[in-house]
Amino acid sequence: MIELKSVDQRYGGTQILWDLNLNIKKGSRTCIMGRNGVGKTTLLKVIMGMLPISGGSLTINNKDAAKASVEARPEMGIGYVPQGRHIFPQLTVEENLKVSLNCKRQTSKTIPEHVYELFPVLKEMLHRRGGDLSGGQQQQLAIGRALVLNPEVLILDEPNEGIQPNIVQLIRDVLLKLNKEQGMTIILVEQKLPFARAIGEEFILMEKGHVMSSGPMAQLTDELVGQYLAV
Numbered sequence: 001m002i003e004l005k006s007v008d009q010r011y012g013g014t015q016i017l018w019d020l021n022l023n024i025k026k027g028s029r030t031c032i033m034g035r036n037g038v039g040k041t042t043l044l045k046v047i048m049g050m051l052p053i054s055g056g057s058l059t060i061n062n063k064d065a066a067k068a069s070v071e072a073r074p075e076m077g078i079g080y081v082p083q084g085r086h087i088f089p090q091l092t093v094e095e096n097l098k099v100s101l102n103c104k105r106q107t108s109k110t111i112p113e114h115v116y117e118l119f120p121v122l123k124e125m126l127h128r129r130g131g132d133l134s135g136g137q138q139q140q141l142a143i144g145r146a147l148v149l150n151p152e153v154l155i156l157d158e159p160n161e162g163i164q165p166n167i168v169q170l171i172r173d174v175l176l177k178l179n180k181e182q183g184m185t186i187i188l189v190e191q192k193l194p195f196a197r198a199i200g201e202e203f204i205l206m207e208k209g210h211v212m213s214s215g216p217m218a219q220l221t222d223e224l225v226g227q228y229l230a231v
């Protein structure tokens, strides 16, 4: 459902992504891995339409998405949880969640109850300012905000950075539930191997803007880990 063919991307004169090919299937769980600075976030931003590509093609549900703006992504059924969460600190939890309701895809003007069922703390803290929440609560808010639009694909950039273990477990359980019960496609950038193995059915290993290896998670050998992930 998301396909990249020979994609190149540049920041000014510096090429970051090189001849990148990727085919994300509907209902799959894919984990993108690699050391710091290899281009994982850049790849997600390309899929999100936040960065233009300088070569190749990007299609979403067989439609050319290379020139479609980031604002068009929710209508295409894509939800995004950025690195660093990017919640609005001055707005309440409820107001943060309602930000998504302004999007055209959303016909209802209320927050779907399942968001609170998945993350009960959001209901408890509905009137608390986003900036006053803990890191783990903010991450639940960031994921909840993306889920308000009932996306078909959920893209997450290192959701566990600086999060305590019980919340990491909750996020893992929520992602697996969304995938298994709703068939939601999950694309995850993750550096921590146990979490990547728990979520990913497929892996993609990147280095210096290239995909070096990909396949079923069972084929992610210690040798590949040593070569492309260990620091």
Ligand SMILES: Nc1ncnc2c1ncn2[C@@H]1O[C@H](COP(=O)(O)OP(=O)(O)OP(=O)(O)O)[C@@H](O)[C@H]1O
Pocket: 011, 016, 034, 035, 036, 037, 038, 039, 040, 041, 042, 043
């Ligand atoms: N706005 C920018 N302008 C120029 N170069 C950038 C910009 N953003 C990122 N880069 C460079 O692009 C490369 C890839 O960065 P990117 O953030 O995609 O890597 P990453 O694999 O997600 O790293 P991390 O795990 O640290 O988040 C890095 O060399 C980075 O310095």
